[in-house]
Amino acid sequence: MYKRQSKSKLEYIWLDGYKPTASLRSKTKIIENFDGKLESCPMWAFDGSSTRQAEGGSSDCLLKPVSIYKDPERKNGFLIMNEVLNADGSPHESNGRATIDDDDDDFWFGFEQEYFLWDPETDLPLGFPKDQTPQGQFYCSVGGANTFGREIMDRHLDVCLDAGINVEGTNAEVAAGQWEFQTFAKGAQQAGDEMWVARYLLERIAEDYGLAIEYHPKPLGATDWNGSGMHANFSNTTLRTCGSKETYEKICESFRPVVNECIEVYGAYNDQRLTGDHETQSITEFSYGVSDRGASIRIPIMTVESGWKGWLEDRRPASNADPYKVAAIIVKTVKGAK
DSSP: OOOOOOEEEEEEEEEOOOSSSOOEEEEEEEEETOOSOGGGSOOEEEEGGGTTSSBTTBOEEEEEEEEEEEOTTSTTEEEEEEEEEOTTSSBOTTOOGGGOOOTTOOOEEEEEEEEEEEETTTTEETTOOSSOOOTTTTTTOOSTTTOOOHHHHHHHHHHHHHHTOOEEEEEEOSSTTEEEEEEEEESHHHHHHHHHHHHHHHHHHHHTTTOEEEOOSSTTOSSSSOOOBEEEEEEOHHHHHOOOHHHHHHHHHTTGGGHHHHHHHSOTTGGGTOSSOSSOOOTTOOOEEETOTTSSEEEOHHHHHTTSOSOEEEOOOBTTSOHHHHHHHHHHHHHTOO
């Protein structure tokens, strides 16, 4: 008697080699009798010559599964985040995840991802006004006059939560068609995994509405509108427990000599956003302060009120930054604080 085999759809997700900003890629692998465990996901390969990650004469790149999530919108579906390896098994140069030095998951990250719902027909954000309506009325707005795309945001939130991604909140942002969601994870690599898979789900959902997701930090150019960022909230055991203003200042100061190194991985076109206006510090300057949203690094008031036990917020990463690379430089800098 024929016994029907259970077949699962494993969507392998990775980052390509496009510069200055990598894009998501994915393809589906069918596996019989899959048990849903990461260790049961086989290595796979792809044509790196089509993603700017290899030459045509030696084009194979490897996909190494690193995290797995249930895919709520596909029957028997799973989402598999991958690192990209060279054919010899070494990390590919585009592999930011492999550069994170946080094997013990001591670093916790909360990313605040801003983005625009973009209408390809108008080449403007969804609902963008024809005149230069002052920004602000759209922030956390309610009602059809100021809120555009809530159905997409709500669906994305539900799908992320059902997948097991730790989304901690969402809100409409200051510009029309601009939204934000926040994720949090204990462990820098997991934080990057969850943000990239959340971005993947957002991109896929937007397809159903004929929209694109715009991560450019200043897609409307030099207008009097806020750009889009990906603020990075971070802590380690020291920041969570030290109870010392001096320790916090020492860690903040450790970022001063590596401004250029940070900006290099904080997203392309960030100079258009970090101007010193619209709650930003100039891209060439560095500052920190309590509750200061115009600083490079903000010390949250809750940290101070908790006796200097808490976290810091780096406000410089752009919305198109790679969270793996952002986490890697923050971990490196904090560990090197003296």
